Amino acid sequence: MGYFQIITSDKLNRGTEPEKMKDDQMNKRPEELPNALAQMDKILESTSGRQICLFLDYDGTLTPIVSNPDEALLSEKAREVIGKLSERITVAIISGRDRKDVSAKAGIPNIIYAGSHGFDISGPDGLEMAHASGETIIPALDLAEKQLREKLGSIEGVQVERKKYAIAVHFRNARDHVLPHIREAVSEVLNSQKELKKGSGKKILELKPEIDWHKGKALIWLMKKLQLDRDKYIPVFIGDDVTDEDALSVVKEDGVGIITGSHDQTTAASYRLEDPDQVIAFLEQLKDRLLTLRD
Numbered sequence: 001m002g003y004f005q006i007i008t009s010d011k012l013n014r015g016t017e018p019e020k021m022k023d024d025q026m027n028k029r030p031e032e033l034p035n036a037l038a039q040m041d042k043i044l045e046s047t048s049g050r051q052i053c054l055f056l057d058y059d060g061t062l063t064p065i066v067s068n069p070d071e072a073l074l075s076e077k078a079r080e081v082i083g084k085l086s087e088r089i090t091v092a093i094i095s096g097r098d099r100k101d102v103s104a105k106a107g108i109p110n111i112i113y114a115g116s117h118g119f120d121i122s123g124p125d126g127l128e129m130a131h132a133s134g135e136t137i138i139p140a141l142d143l144a145e146k147q148l149r150e151k152l153g154s155i156e157g158v159q160v161e162r163k164k165y166a167i168a169v170h171f172r173n174a175r176d177h178v179l180p181h182i183r184e185a186v187s188e189v190l191n192s193q194k195e196l197k198k199g200s201g202k203k204i205l206e207l208k209p210e211i212d213w214h215k216g217k218a219l220i221w222l223m224k225k226l227q228l229d230r231d232k233y234i235p236v237f238i239g240d241d242v243t244d245e246d247a248l249s250v251v252k253e254d255g256v257g258i259i260t261g262s263h264d265q266t267t268a269a270s271y272r273l274e275d276p277d278q279v280i281a282f283l284e285q286l287k288d289r290l291l292t293l294r295d
């Protein structure tokens, strides 16, 4: 039986508008940020001797963006380096994908997987968290999925991807002239489903539970649940998309936030990496440096 814990830490209470505006104004364009590969010494210094816990996005961060979501597969090299890191530090993949999907695609044992943007978490030693109001959200998602398939199923290049706690409508392979129709169909479905809200990402529109929960809150939840206290542990988050900004905001003050590539907004990250190849190179360097520190 899963459960859902409401967290009331200072970080989570930072969502008030004036505070959020201040945060947004501090955001930068990814190209203004230093490259994390060149800043490994500075990044390690900023940990002040605390142990890193690593939170990774999947699509666009660990794997390049591809036109068919099912073909976003993790390289053996990535699997190996993340596996080795997980022998030394806590590693979690926090993805917009369905948890079972991202866990099967990554295929790394003994790490934490958080799917549907952190609504569905599972990990070693019986770690489980599923949203308590799933009973009410799932029927709404089932109905929305049916409506979307009816409205969009016949449009070439549109893919409706059902996850346990969200639905993604992919339009990467659709012609530009059908985009207004896709947006309208999503809006119509959302107007009839008050339990759901709109999200967005790289060439996708999403329907998600109308609940104040996201990757950043999942990161904080995990740190509390695993007793990774900030005096001994420091989070590093790497992500590429707008949904990763919630987690990048959480680690901005005391942590390391790295944006991979770019999206269409400014970022709360402090460092950048160009692409998933650079992410894997960074993780490789991090693994080597952690080994040196231990020896």
Ligand SMILES: O=P(O)(O)OC[C@H]1O[C@H](O[C@H]2O[C@H](CO)[C@@H](O)[C@H](O)[C@H]2O)[C@H](O)[C@@H](O)[C@@H]1O
Residues within 6 Å of the ligand: 057, 058, 059, 060, 061, 064, 065, 066, 067, 068, 069, 070, 072, 094, 095, 096, 097, 098, 161, 168, 170, 172, 201, 202, 203, 204, 241, 243
């Ligand atoms: O949080 P993430 O792990 O980055 O997941 C975000 C979404 O990733 C997938 O879609 C994206 O990647 C696809 C494969 O490269 C690409 O075809 C699509 O255009 C991208 O939006 C996934 O399919 C979604 O469910 C995730 O929400």
